[in-house]
Amino acid sequence: MQNVINGIPLWWYLFVAAALFCIGLYGVLARKNAIAMLMGVELMLNSVNLNLLAFWRYLAPGSQAGLAFAAFIFVVAAAETAVGLALIISAYRSLRSVDPEKLDQLKF
Amino acid sequence: MDVISNLLKILSDFVADLIRSILGFSPFLADLVTMGLAAVVLITFAALSFMGLTYVERKVVARIQDRVGPNQAGPFGLLQPLADGIKMFTKEDTTPASADRWVYNLAPLVIAVFALASFAVIPLAPGVVGTDLNVGVFYLLAIGSGSIIAILMAGWGSNNKYALLGAFRTVAQLVGYEVPMLLNIIAVVLIAGSMSLIDIINHQTLADGNPGIPHIVYLPLAALVFLISGIAETARSPFDLLEAESEIVAGFHVEYSGMKFALFFLGEYVNALAVSLVFTVLFLGGYAGPILPPYVWMLLKAAVVIFIFMWLRGTLPRVRIDQMHALNWKFLVPMSTVNLILVMIAVKLFPTSEAAARAFGGILVTPAAQALILFTLNIIVLLVSLSLASRAARKQRLAEAELLERRRAANMAAVAP
Amino acid sequence: MTIQQVVFAVLAVAVIGAALFVVTTGNLFRGALMLILVFFGMAGFYVLLDNGLFAVAQVMIYIGAISILIIFAVMLTRGMQAMIPRNAQATGAAVAAAALFVAIFLAFGPLRLTVDFSAVPVLSALFRTETARTLGDVPWQYANQPVPETYIADFGRALVNINQYLLPFLLIAFLVDAVLAGAVHLARQRKPAELIAERREIAEEEAEEAAALRGAASPEPLPQGAMAATTTQDH
């Protein structure tokens, strides 16, 4: 049952992806800078993509589902970063801070 | 005849066989050594062409400007690149005290590595290619982003206002001109039906190996835009704003000296060489050509493209930054997008292959007829957008003149009693 | 140990090490560079997964686009020097992340564990129907196939097939439209006068709030710092 592709079992990928996801989670929760938090989100999205493509390769290399979802995550990650950073820059220009705890003014 | 035309292929096969027979005990090691050797050969080729190009460029530009160019070192100044190399090697290399050392020292390495990496997929002759990726052109586009990161590293690591400003400007330029480039590459991939550079060359070659219709006939507009954006991507004149000595000293590499500066220089020239080779592959039919051996054709075509680069450098003045961005975003990008849409529809309506005709009816035509249709379409798009642009420009000029006139009138009214 | 395993191990160590650097460093620019290393390592994993298309797309989108946006944002919001790397809940976050990792590893890792829920009172209350459950060593339905040679073209066809991903494909265009509209609006160049007026408004509101909180009769004078809007010449 244990399936090995290129000498690597599936769980190696899952291990790396899980580690990356948890590191990203820590980054999102523990950083004091909005850009750094966004970097954490990027790490999490990357780990999800690694999972999707690993499952695509090991379980269904003939289907397009894994590829399509991974591609849409690329797109959504780019969109999320673009808007997120625009928000941060906008907030910084008004309030001179990128600390999310200081951004408690609901106006901007 | 056959030996000469396949010289590179025969040589590389011979060396590969030799390595395999020596390292017969371990096929893996033999493969690794073969690949390493191929990489070294490609890098040496790029580095030697870099040295040659610096000499040729100085000579050509000097001729255009009615000068002699380098003529002291060796006969006709031929040893000038060597002298430059020795100078670069032995020159003192300062790192500014306030620089971010790691980032500062790593930037030239990154830019050189990513510039050289593009040679891994460029075919020089039939069978002589580092590796035939099935995502070849996409890989070339992606690898270009590495140099953008290196430029940002250099600008930030130097901890210098001019360097940072230059890096920002350069990145805005590189990023902007990547857009028309990739739009036109998509048009080429569309016609060739593959992203592999070898398949793209094969599409421009007849079945018997003779040269077919090059893509520049199919897509003259795409070729033109690719050439312009290629010049901008390699930050050459007239788009060399990053080296605007009068404005921002020398751009992002102002703090670099000695060998690190040489690596930036190498990256620049190797990129220019890569762009000309890729242009040859995408639009000029690559190594396909009659009589002469294929590698000679490849280098000859690339040399023509490089000469065009140098010619433009010698004759055109530097553009302003706002003109540079306006040319890209307001002219090249919309025009390329419209062109891509029209090419898509035309290729679908007039397919050349049975399989394509089966997927959707259309009218089955010969490649020559398709080329004619696309050529006409491209020229129409070019003429229409040129006339639109010139009309918009005239309108703007008139508006500016009117504004000036009104201001002058107001001034006169204020002065007059 | 095959060469692929060696490559995988090197990539894994590099990616996880770089990711740890990203979330702990105080220097945001170096963090961004390490993030690029993570992205690059990811592209390496995709190559190991026989997916050259996504490896290249990863480099193109993440390194060519997202990283540049992040670095631009880092440079535009200066003051990242001497940044405090973590906030008050950092310890809790570390514990939560580690716990999540252990949980994932136990649930999907290679070790087969049998947990007897009936033995633990809390768990038996939570999972009333099951008495024992096997964790780890999930029996995935492996396909045992190579990637088809034409996977790029297949993927392209699936994207525009109405029975597959045509709708999401078109929605992406509209999503990107909305993103561009929003981001252009947010990041537009504002005049210094406008900024000063905005900041004065904020300061006034804050002063009013403070006054209301204290119940004082007269509002406090505006804080000086809020007024000192930078009108630095942009470059």
Place this chain on the structure above:
Amino acid sequence: MRTDFAFVGVMLVTAALLMGVTLIAASFLRPKKPNKAKLDTYECGMTTVGDTWVQFRVQYYVLALVFVLFDIEAILLFPIAVAFNSLTLFAVLNVVLFIIVLLIALLYAWRKGALEWE
């Protein structure tokens, strides 16, 4: 592993090694006589004033943003271009619609003045 990508890896490593060796060799050959003036930031001989982190125009960010838009378009269009010969006209028209919608985004940014420099 696709062996075709193995060469890319070898190429990257070899290039890094060769260039690194060149840099290190140069560091042995060249003189090293630093003084304070040499190590100063080069700003036309003037004394550096203030922080390097002068404020930059947001314009740069907006241009990068428009670039991201087209990058997204590209990664989806490349596979479609490869499969182009086997697509139906309906699919092609949808791709055209996709590109037109993105073009509208560009025109919007243009009208909003995001592409103006100065």
